[in-house]
Structure formats: C-alpha cells, structure tokens
C-alpha cells in the first residue's frame with residue numbers, strides 16, 4: 001500500500017503545482033534575503049527599524065530592495081507601506097515587477113503611489129532604461145504618514161496595481177515576460193511591512209525566522225524521522 005501511495009505521489013508531482021508564498025515582516029530585525037540596490041551610485045539607505053523595512057532615498061531616483069529570480073512569471077506582491085517624509089519632486093512608494101537587468105539598466109513594470117510633478121495618485125510605468133515605454137496615471141488622494149496596503153499582480157502580460165484592496169490601474173505590456181521583484185522609495189522615507197509574494201515559482205518561505213526558531217526545530221525533527 002505504501003509503495004502504491006508513493007508511486008501515485010511521484011506520478012502526480014509533476015502535474016500538480018502549488019503556489020508558494022514568500023513572507024517577510026522584518027520582525028527579526030534584518031532584511032536578509034533581499035539585496036539593496038540604488039538606481040544611481042550615490043545610493044540610498046535601507047534599515048530595519050521597529051520591525052519594518054525603512055528605505056530612504058534623498059533624490060528623485062529610486063532606491064530599492066530586490067528579491068526573487070529572473071524566471072518568476074505570474075505572481076503577486078502585497079505589503080503595508082507608509083511614506084513618512086517627502087524629500088524629492090517625485091516622492092513615491094513603489095515596487096518593480098518582472099525586473100531584469102542591473103541597477104543602472106533596469107527594465108520592469110514599475111508601480112507607484114504618491115507624488116509626481118503630474119500630481120498625486122497611482123502610476124504604472126513600463127520602463128526599459130532609459131525609455132519609458134508606457135506611463136499611466138490615476139489621480140488619487142494620498143496622505144503622508146498614513147499606512148496603505150499595496151498589491152501588484154502580474155498575470156501573463158497584464159499588470160495590476162491595487163491600493164487598499166481596490167484596483168487602481170492596469171496595463172498590458174509584452175516586453176517583460178518574467179523577472180524579480182523590487183520594493184522602492186523615491187525621494188522619500190518609506191517603511192514597508194508584512195510583505196507577501198505569491199506565485200508558482202515562488203518558494204514557501206518565511207524570512208523572519210530566527211536561526212533557532214520554530215522552523216529550524218521542525219526541520220531538525222523531519223531529518224531524524
């Protein structure tokens with residue numbers, strides 16, 4: 001019977017794909033697993049304060065933390081974010097989806113919420129350095145110091161931005177078939193918390209587990225079975 005069940009599992013395994021969720025609430029005091037990248041070399045700053053990821057960017061270009069793999073296709077990323085201080089002309093909470101390239105030549109669908117010269121609101125930019133392939137805006141109220149819930153979803157060539165669980169904007173763009181994920185601050189001090197990335201290629205992982213935390217104990221027990 002055991003052999004039958006094992007054979008069945010082996011047969012089904014390639015067919016069934018479970019979406020994984022990568023979570024980080026920064027409660028362990030670090031952003032291990034993420035890579036800090038600034039668009040320009042004069043940099044920005046990233047710290048973890050009171051269990052939140054805080055990205056500070058003193059100029060208009062973005063500074064961000066990147067995670068994931070270049071072959072990630074359909075996924076969503078959601079998080080709580082607060083813009084604490086407006087510094088630049090562009091002061092934004094932002095994220096990059098289907099990110100490829102190095103820090104100086106990024107290409108991605110870039111979604112943001114906050115202040116730009118055009119006004120206050122939600123934006124999606126399809127960006128292939130140095131070209132803006134698409135740039136769409138929706139005016140929306142925005143408040144400094146207020147926490148909002150942002151969600152970016154990519155499904156095939158469709159990119160959607162949700163703000164506080166309402167669909168704010170969407171675009172179709174065929175030029176970014178897959179890529180990593182980035183959290184950004186633009187000309188602002190922004191804190192991020194409760195990040196969850198879900199997708200078929202995304203591993204099931206909680207990044208704030210301390211070395212001697214629960215998961216390590218479970219893993220140790222599994223290995224002794």
Ligand SMILES: [Ca+2]
Nearest residue numbers: 030032207208
């Ligand atoms: Ca961590």
